[in-house]
Amino acid sequence: MAEYKAPLRDMRFVLNEVFEADKLWASLPGTQDVVDPDTADAILEEAAKLIEQEIAPLNRESDEQGSQWNDGEVTAPHGFKEAYQAFCEGGWNGLGGNPEYGGMGMPKTLTAQVEEMLQAGSMSFGLAPMLTAGACLSINAHGTDELKEKYLPNMYSGVWSGAMDLTEPHAGTDLGIIRTKATENGDGSYNITGTKIFITWGExxxxxxxxxxxxxxxxxxxxxxxxxxxFLVPKIMVNEDGSLGERNSLSCGSIEKKMGIKGSATCVMNFDEAKGWLVGEVNQGLACMFTMMNYERLVVGIQALGAAEMSYQNAVEYARDRLQSRSPEGKKFPEKAADPIIVHPDVRRMLLAMRAQTEGARAFSTYVGKWLDITKFSDNADDKKAAAGMVALLTPVAKAFLSDKALETTVTGQQIFGGHGFIREWGQEQLVRDVRITQIYEGANGIQAMDLMGRKVVANGGKDLETFAAEVQSFIDANSDDAAMAEFIQPLQAEINNLKDVTAHVIDQAKEDANAIGAAANDYLHLFGFTAYAYMWAKMAKVALAKLDSGDEFYAVKLKVARFFYQRQLSETQALSANIKAGSSTLMELDADLF
Incomplete structure (x- = not known):
């Protein structure tokens, strides 16, 4: 199994050359005095060292061992506690946190790269800081000053961790039917009673x-x-002086036996009049929760990207070493019993498919991070509003398309290994199992697709889509006279025109057919994803073309992968468009009892 190596060269390319992050950060009041290119580069280098050396080596053993539950107490796999302490001592837990309470205040465009490394190293481990960061976002945005001062510093430092307790046995997506109760105590606190399930690192x-x-x-x-x-409910009560007091009346009833991410504890949490404090306004819990959801859903997509990157690295190493048969062109390594399988066109097809999707995902996740940064740090009301609209539009794509394609990528990596990909010691089957959850939690991908199609497109007549399409069109217009870019610009023009046409078609269908949105949703999300990746690859190709004479082979390789995406993957949009335009009739005409 390959040792994980952070793809720092590609991360720097995306940050510094494609999106010119230094200019973005310098233009935003909230980041211009916080981060510069040298600081960002140092952060990437140090994160890579920690994750490569301390966290990634724990991944396979943690899968074998799993978290252990014993009489309400959960023990993390061997090495996790020490690695978590090292992670937190380096300040990584508060990388994107509010500096007023001990966070580093780094922008999402940068933290997204660190998150990818962490999730590639070990998704089970990476879930702990991920959930803490999400809890901190909600507390910082909606908690009182007292709550923020009392809890955020220790959460950013990693002395305390965080968990999000949303789902109940009977209530997943439909949170409106939850049964957990809160009763007011008259002193500003509440008693919380109920049961929550699927609580990642809840204990x-x-x-x-x-x-x-x-x-x-x-x-x-x-x-x-x-x-x-x-409500904020601590496991252990916090005294007025900040010291820990008595245990709160909550407990972990069990942990789930899962398909993947076995190193993490997925808990059943029982609250028996546990004391808690209101976060935000009464009856505004979903709004408080959704403050962190756009960030968390992007990170789920980044989790999937991390697994896909590790699968690619593993598969490439194997394809270079595994000897099987001879090249169709004749012996490439006559001194060996056979040629390495990387000489075979079909193996190259699989490797290039993996790379094209992974590098497209890295660019797209950074692109979404850019809009999150503008929403959070800009002092221009119009810019913030426009960016928020783009975040709303792009977030379901970032979560669902990245995770759908990452599963394909990990399965493809497994296929390159042949029978060895089915055997645990090579690591590929773990990646398949681990990445599968990214399509399910934080809002299953079908829900993401319906959110995109229904709420983010049809409901507002495609207004936010028009903003995205206008940006793509502006890029096309700016490069339409560049002959070297024609192989990318012309197909991109066709794709954005097609996306707009299909969007108008569904909006029109939905006026007469209540099932039109649901019938189109999944295919539409994938159509949007491919179009967005085409935009990302065109932007990357533009930079690569300008640097071809630099002598750096990186740019020539980037251009070749871009051509592969355009020639061998982008054509999927034709089938997706046909599916969408077919409407809902064939889905709905079969009576339920005939299935």
Whole structure:
């Protein structure tokens, strides 16, 4: 199995050359005095060292061992506690946190690269800082000053971790029907009672305390999602002086036995009049939760990207070493019993498919991070509003398209190994199992597709899509006279025209057919994803073409992968468009009892 190597050269290319992050950061009041290219480069280098040397080597053994539950206590796999302490001592837990409370305040465009490394190194491990960061986002955005001062510094430092407690046995996507109750105590605190499931790292031994953010309903709350409130519930009570007090009345009833991410603890959490404090306003819990959702859903896509990158690295190493048969062109290595399988066209097809998707995903996730940074750090109201619209539009694509394609990529990597890909010691089957969850949690991909198609496109008549399409068109117009870019610009023009045409078709269908949105949603999300990747690859190709004479082979390789994407993968949009335009009739005409 290959040792993970952070793809720093490609990350720097995306950050510095494609998106010119230094100019973005210098233009935003919230980042211009926080980060510069030298700081960013040092962060990437140090993160890579830690993850390559301390975290990635734990991944396979942690999968074999898993987290262990014993009488309500959870023990993380061997090495996780020490690695977590090293991670937190380096300040990585608070990388994107509010500097007022001990965070480093780094922009998402940069933290996205570190998150990719961490998730590639070990997704099970990476979930702990990921959930803490998400909890911190909600507390920072909606908590009182008292709550922020009391909890955020220790969460950013990693002394305490965080967990998000949303799902219940009967309520997943439909959170409006949760049963967990909150009753007011009259002193500003609440008692929380109920059961939550699928709570990632809800209990463990890596941090001194775990801060749970729990969705619950007050007795007089309105029915449905409008009656949900969010509460901060610590595992161990925190005294007025900041020291830890007595254990709160919550417990881990069990941990799930799962298909993948076995190193992480997925907990059943029981709250028995546990004391908690309101975060945000009463009955505004979903709004508080969704503050962190755009970030978390992007990170889920980045998780998937990390697994895909590791699968590619593993498969390339194997393809270079594995000897099987001879090249169709004749012996390439006559001194050996056979040629390495990388000489075979079909193996190259698979490797290039993996690379094209992975590098496209890295560019796209950074692109979404750019809009998150503008939304968060800009002081221009119009820019913030436009960026927020783009975030809303792109987030479901970042979560669902990246994870769907990452599963394909890990399976492709497994296929390159042949029978060895089915055997645990090579690591490929773990990547397939681990990445599978990214299509399910933080809103299953079917829900993401319906959110994109229904709420983000049809509901507003494609307004936010027009903003994205206008940006792509501006890029096309700016490069239409460049003969070297024609092989990318002309197909990109066709793709953005097609996306707009298909969008108008569905909007029109939805006026007469209640099922039109649901029928089109999944294919539409993938159509959007391929079009967005085409834009990303065109932007990367433009930079590569300008640097071809630099003598750096990196640019020539980037251009070849771009051509592969355009010639061998982008054609999938034709089938997706045909599926969408077929409408809902063939999906709905079969009676339910005939399935």
């Amino acid at each position: 463990h031994d890596m941090a001194e305390n775990i801060i749970h953010l729990v969705l619950a309903k007050l007795p007089d709350a309105p029915a449905g999602p409008k009656g949900i409130s969010l």
